[in-house]
Amino acid sequence: MASARVQALLASMTVEEKLAQLVGFWVDQGDELVAPMAGEMATSTRYEEASAHGLGHLTRVYGTRPVEPIARAEWLWAEQRRLQTETRLGIPAIVHEECLTGLAAWQAATFPTPLAWGAAFDPELVAEMGRLIGGSMRELGIHQGLAPVLDVIRDPRWGRVDECIAEDPYVVGTIGTAYVQGLQESGIHATLKHFVGYSASQAGRNHAPVHAGAREIADVLLPPFEMAVRDGGARSVMNSYAEIDGMPVGATPAYLTDTLRDDWGFDGVVVSDYFSVAFLHTMHAVAVDRKAAAELALGAGIDVELPGGDAFPLLAAGLRDGSVDDDLVDRAVLRVLTQKEQLGLLDADFSTPPRAVDLDSPAHRRVAGSLAAESVVLLTNDGTLPLASAHTAATIAIIGPNADSAHALMGCYSFANHVLALHPGVPLGFEIPSLTDAIRAELPSARVLTALGCEVEGDDRSGIADAVAAARQADVAILAVGDRAGLFGRGTVGEGNDVESLELPGVQRELIEAVVATGTPVVLVALSGRPYAIGWALDGDGAVAAALQSFFPGEEGGSALAGIISGRLSPSGHLPVSLPRSAGAQPFSYLHPLLGGPTEITSADSTPVRPFGHGLTYTSFVHSDLRTDAASPAGSTVSVSVQVRNAGERAGVDLVQLYAHDVFASVTRPVAQLLAYQRVSLEPGESATVHFDVPTARLAFTGVDGVRIVEPGTVDLWVGSSCADRETEATVEITGPAHAVTAADARVCGVRVARGVAV
Incomplete structure (x- = not known):
C-alpha cells in the first residue's frame, strides 16, 4: 500500500509528470552497440525535453562509456539537484547500472561471471560479493542494479549462458537469492532477470521463440524467481524478451501480474528489458504501433520503460481523451514513487558528491580471488596436477590464445568486454594479471616458454608449429583455450553470440591435438563462458594429462588458476552445467525423465562427457x-x-x-x-x-x-x-x-x- 505522501504526490501530478516517472533516459547513448538494436531503437528526444517534467530513471550513467568515476559523480549530483530544483515536483531519478560481474563501470572490480558462481556452490561468498558491489554502487549514487540473471540453463549453444548460474533451478535460486540479499543489504535494489523463459529459446538462439510447456515453466524456470522474491525480498523484476507459445512475456499478465504479484505477493517495480516495450510492435508484431505496445505492456504489468521513453510517452493524448486506462498508469506511478521513497530519494541531499572512491579495494580483490579459486573445476587428472616440486624449476610451455589475455578472464557483461572493447587504447583501470603473468609469479624459478598457437577465432594455423616446438622443449605444457566474450558477433560467447556447434571456436582443437601429440604432459585450461564438447580431449587416446574448466574467473582468475596448477590452492569447483557430448545432443538437462536419457530404442546418446556436479580434487x-x-x-x-x-x-x-x-x-x-x-x-x-x-x-x-x-x-x-x-x-x-x-x-x-x- 502506497504511503499518504506518495498518494498525495500522484494526486498532484499532470499527465506529463506521471509519464515522466515511467521512463528512463540514456544520457550517454550513442552509436556503441551495448544493447540489442540500440541504434535502431534510440529515441530522438532531447534530454532537456525528456526531463522537463521529472524523470523515472537515469540509464547507465557510469556504464556506457569510460568516464572517470568522481567527475561523473559530480555531474550526477548536480543533475539530481537540478531535478529537485528545476522541475515542479522536485523528484530525483533512480540511477541504474549493470552489475552482473561487479559494477559495470570504469576502474571497478571485475568478479567471476555467474556461471563461476554456480561452479563454486557457495551462496555465502556470493552474498559477500553482492555486498561489496552494492557498496561501490551506493557510493556513486546508484540505486538499482540490473542483476542477477536467474535464467536456468537449458541449452549451452545460447550465447548468454555465461550470465547464468546453473542448469539446476535450486542452485540458481539459492545462489541468486544470496546475491540479491547481499546487494540489497548495501541499499541497492536488485533486479531479477529475465522473467521468464528466456533461456529456453529455440535452438539456443537469442530472442527465439520458446516452446516450453506449462509444467517446465512452473517446475524448472519459475522457482529461482520465486525464491528470490519470497526469500530474498527482491525489489525489482525485468521482463524477458521471450515469447512463450506465441505470447510475448512483456504483453502477458499471466506472468507479470498473476504469478509475480497475485501468487507470490511481489510489491516492487517491474522494469522492461531494454527496448522490449517497442519490440512488441517491431519484433513480436502483436501491437500495431508503439502506443499500442505501451498499452499492452502496462496492462501486463510493466511499470517502467527502459532504457528510454520509446513508447510510454505516446500515451499522453489517450490519457487526456480517456481512450487509455489511467488506472494502469496511476498503478505504475505509485509503484515507482514508492520505490523512490524506499530508496530515500524523496528526501535525498545531493549537496556533497563523493571526493574519493575505491572501486577495487583489497576486500574486493580478496572475495574475487576466493570466488575464482572455488569455481575452478578439475575435469580430469592423471596425477600431473598439482605440479610436483620438480616442476617448480622446470621448463614450462604456456601456450594458447587465452594464456596471455586478460580479456579471456572476463565475461560478456564485464565493463572491459561490454564497453571498453569499443574504446581501444583506454586502459582497463584495474590490475588483472593474465594466466601467463600469474604462472610466472607463482613459479619464479621455472623457465617459461610461450607461444600463441592460434587465435580464439579464425582459421590461421601458422602459429601451431611454434606451439609444438615450445611444447617439445618443455617438461609440461599449459594450454589455455576457450572463448572471448563480447556482444552481437563481437566474440564467441555472450549476448547475441549463439552457436550451432559446441566444438571449440576456430582451430583450437587442432592446436590441442598437435601439442598433445608431442608427448609432453598437457594441462588444458578452458577459459570459457559455456561448456564445450571436449570429450575427445579428456578420454581415450590423445587425452590431455589434466584439464581445468574455468568459467571467466575475473580479475583474480589468473592467480587462482596458477595457484591450483602449482598446488598452493586445491580445486573445489563442480560443474553447474553438464559437459556436453555434442551440439546434436542439445537441449539437454540432467533433470531429464527416463526417456530423456540413453535408451535401447534410439541409437543417439545424449549422455554428457562429465555429469552435472562433477569435480575432482587433490585428495579423495x-x-x-x-x-x-x-x-x-x-x-x-x-x-x-x-x-x-x-x-x-x-x-x-x-x-x-x-x-x-x-x-x-x-x-x-x-x-x-x-x-x-x-x-x-x-x-x-x-x-x-x-x-x-x-x-x-x-x-x-x-x-x-x-x-x-x-x-x-x-x-x-x-x-x-x-x-x-x-x-x-x-x-x-x-x-x-x-x-x-x-x-x-x-x-x-x-x-x-x-x-x-x-x-
Missing part, C-alpha cells in the same frame, strides 16, 4: 552411512544425514550433494534431482556428518490438474561425487494425502555440519 572423499526418516508425510520435512571423510593426504573441500528420484509419480519425473548441497572443508583423515532438513516441497511438481503438489510414494536418495554417482543410498516413503504447495512451505533445505574425530 568417501561418503557413507546415508540415513533418513523411514517415512514422512507430504508437506513435512525429511531429516537426512551422511558422513563424509577425507581419505587422502591433503586438505580439501568436498561438495556434499544430496540427490533424489521420485520412483513412481502421476507425471514423469527426473531420473536425478539435486535436493541440497553443502561445501565441507576437511583435513586429511578428518570426517564430518552433514545433516540436511529437506522440506518435502523440494520434491514438488505440477500435477495432472496444474497444481504444484507433493505426492505420496517412494523416493530414492543418494549422495555421490555427481548426479550420476550413487555412492551411498537410502529410501524414504512420502506418506499421507497429496500436499498442495503454498507460500508457507519452506523452499530451502536446512544444513548442519558436525565434525568428527580424525581417524
